[in-house]
Amino acid sequence: MNVLVTDPIADAGLDVLRDAGHEVETGYELEGEALLEAVSNANGLIVRSGTEVTEEVLDANDDLVIVGRAGIGVDNIDIDAATDHGVIVANAPEGNVRAAAEHTVAMTFAAARSIPQAHIRLKDGEWAKSEYLGAELDGKTLGVVGLGRVGQEVAKKLDSLGMDIVAFDPYISEERADRLGAELVEFNDCLERADFLTIHTPLTPETEGMIGEAELDLLDGGYVINVGRGGIIQEDALAAKVEDGTLAGAALDVFAEEPLPAESPLLEHDDVIVTPHLGASTEAAQENVATSTAEQVNAALSEEPVANALNAPSIDESAFPRVEPYIEIAETAGKVAAQLLDGRIETVEVTYEGEITDEDIEFVTASALKGVFEPLEWQVNAVNAPQIAEDRGVDVTESKTHQAADFQSLISVTVGNDEDEISVDGTLFAGDDPRIVRVDGYRVDAIPHGKMVVTRNTDEPGVIGLIGSVMGKHGVNIAGMFNAREAHGSEALTVYNVDSQVPDAAKDELNEDGRIIGVDYITLNGQN
Numbered sequence: 001m002n003v004l005v006t007d008p009i010a011d012a013g014l015d016v017l018r019d020a021g022h023e024v025e026t027g028y029e030l031e032g033e034a035l036l037e038a039v040s041n042a043n044g045l046i047v048r049s050g051t052e053v054t055e056e057v058l059d060a061n062d063d064l065v066i067v068g069r070a071g072i073g074v075d076n077i078d079i080d081a082a083t084d085h086g087v088i089v090a091n092a093p094e095g096n097v098r099a100a101a102e103h104t105v106a107m108t109f110a111a112a113r114s115i116p117q118a119h120i121r122l123k124d125g126e127w128a129k130s131e132y133l134g135a136e137l138d139g140k141t142l143g144v145v146g147l148g149r150v151g152q153e154v155a156k157k158l159d160s161l162g163m164d165i166v167a168f169d170p171y172i173s174e175e176r177a178d179r180l181g182a183e184l185v186e187f188n189d190c191l192e193r194a195d196f197l198t199i200h201t202p203l204t205p206e207t208e209g210m211i212g213e214a215e216l217d218l219l220d221g222g223y224v225i226n227v228g229r230g231g232i233i234q235e236d237a238l239a240a241k242v243e244d245g246t247l248a249g250a251a252l253d254v255f256a257e258e259p260l261p262a263e264s265p266l267l268e269h270d271d272v273i274v275t276p277h278l279g280a281s282t283e284a285a286q287e288n289v290a291t292s293t294a295e296q297v298n299a300a301l302s303e304e305p306v307a308n309a310l311n312a313p314s315i316d317e318s319a320f321p322r323v324e325p326y327i328e329i330a331e332t333a334g335k336v337a338a339q340l341l342d343g344r345i346e347t348v349e350v351t352y353e354g355e356i357t358d359e360d361i362e363f364v365t366a367s368a369l370k371g372v373f374e375p376l377e378w379q380v381n382a383v384n385a386p387q388i389a390e391d392r393g394v395d396v397t398e399s400k401t402h403q404a405a406d407f408q409s410l411i412s413v414t415v416g417n418d419e420d421e422i423s424v425d426g427t428l429f430a431g432d433d434p435r436i437v438r439v440d441g442y443r444v445d446a447i448p449h450g451k452m453v454v455t456r457n458t459d460e461p462g463v464i465g466l467i468g469s470v471m472g473k474h475g476v477n478i479a480g481m482f483n484a485r486e487a488h489g490s491e492a493l494t495v496y497n498v499d500s501q502v503p504d505a506a507k508d509e510l511n512e513d514g515r516i517i518g519v520d521y522i523t524l525n526g527q528n
């Protein structure tokens, strides 16, 4: 398969892709049509923060399976559009945390001691010793906005250097903050108490521009450090507050627009020190994120679970071999049920019985939904199936019963609407042999494969013979069948495996016979 890499990643990551047999194309700084053209051939795309993965980019290729982000921030990727397109988005949330935290500490010291400014003066031949009187960190208060992975690492490091830590993060518990020796406080309190304020939230609609003039006023006399994301602090306000002396200084690694334009007001003042988004730029971090992302791209391209998928259900790698066969049976049950129901699908119920209930079944349910919608949608997979259900207003329920009646594990997919409801149950015989064991309440033992026909008829002599001869007349070979009935002389349901499509004329001929209640042709591989 083809993997396109549009921002530089470590060679170790490229090797992981090539070792898996993929063709790897690197195209850095691709934009516009050139980017779309390159993406149009790719099954996997790997980016860092330098590539905007927009809806247009995702539109460029129906065969794109995954966008891997070799790093943490995914604000440059339209995840909703990726989900709609059935494209997995995965990042590498661990690999550069230490690098980002160390860069934050370095920037904090650099700001407090004016290291870059003094360095430039000295390089220019000036011994400006008397002009720089710095601030010590020990005994000062660090305000952390966003106490996630990087924020926590920064808090730990600066706590050990004698700083008091206050933090604002509405999504973490006080216990967690306590364990880090950080005091969780309200936003304004955090700003008022901080001598140094460090930003570690993602860029979201909620955080965008959250620190403006009024907030910077609360920091009076303090420093701002941002190794998180540009756009969280309003840059004009920041430049003005350094200029008018409200702030002692700022140290920034990230900017609303990158590369930072030369005319940015942030470049006008000596007390704003800047680095060009270097937080993750250490050898170790780049190797970590490149290999982790490449491994996830490999997994996605082999239809295996993706460890850090952000928009798709993920399964623990060790559980995957146990869950994998159920993924297929759930999808099959969904496909069969959807094709047997007349009319619009309004509800889908996926129920689990027995040992499978011990597993993480999120992906299995998503696969059942994939099966349900596949006959109707042009591009559906376990990534976008739950979204498709939501968009179509289909009510999805999932339930589990640990006790199993007849099988070690059973998955039942029921689709319904106002008029009707159809259930299809599937299981695995001997652990890996998929079977459909109940259709619409009839106990069967059908091998789900390729093309199938489900007939409902009165249970009387000669009906199976009639079906066989009509199929034969229309050139349809019956490869196998399983017949089930409610009671002698009542109604029967038969599942046939057939070798070719059943023409409408054959169905019409069967339906003309008063003993036939219904004939449904079902395809499991999407081809008629």
Ligand SMILES: NC(=O)c1ccc[n+]([C@@H]2O[C@H](COP(=O)([O-])OP(=O)(O)OC[C@H]3O[C@@H](n4cnc5c(N)ncnc54)[C@H](O)[C@@H]3O)[C@@H](O)[C@H]2O)c1
Residues within 6 Å of the ligand: 072, 073, 074, 093, 096, 097, 100, 145, 146, 147, 148, 149, 150, 151, 168, 169, 170, 171, 172, 200, 201, 202, 203, 206, 207, 227, 228, 229, 253, 254, 277, 278, 279, 280, 281
């Ligand atoms: N400069 C760099 O090179 C570099 C390197 C690594 C990470 N980063 C960036 O640093 C940021 C943090 O990364 P992380 O791995 O710690 O992420 P994370 O998801 O582990 O932590 C983010 C934290 O922010 C909190 N948060 C979310 N919304 C908030 C809000 N409105 N107010 C306060 N807190 C809020 C979350 O609860 C979470 O605890 C990300 O934006 C990431 O992209 C930058």
Ligand SMILES: O=C(O)[C@H](O)COP(=O)(O)O
Residues within 6 Å of the ligand: 048, 049, 050, 070, 071, 072, 073, 074, 096, 277, 279, 280, 281
């Ligand atoms: O979010 C991240 O991981 C960092 O901002 C690093 O971004 P980069 O990979 O573009 O350096």
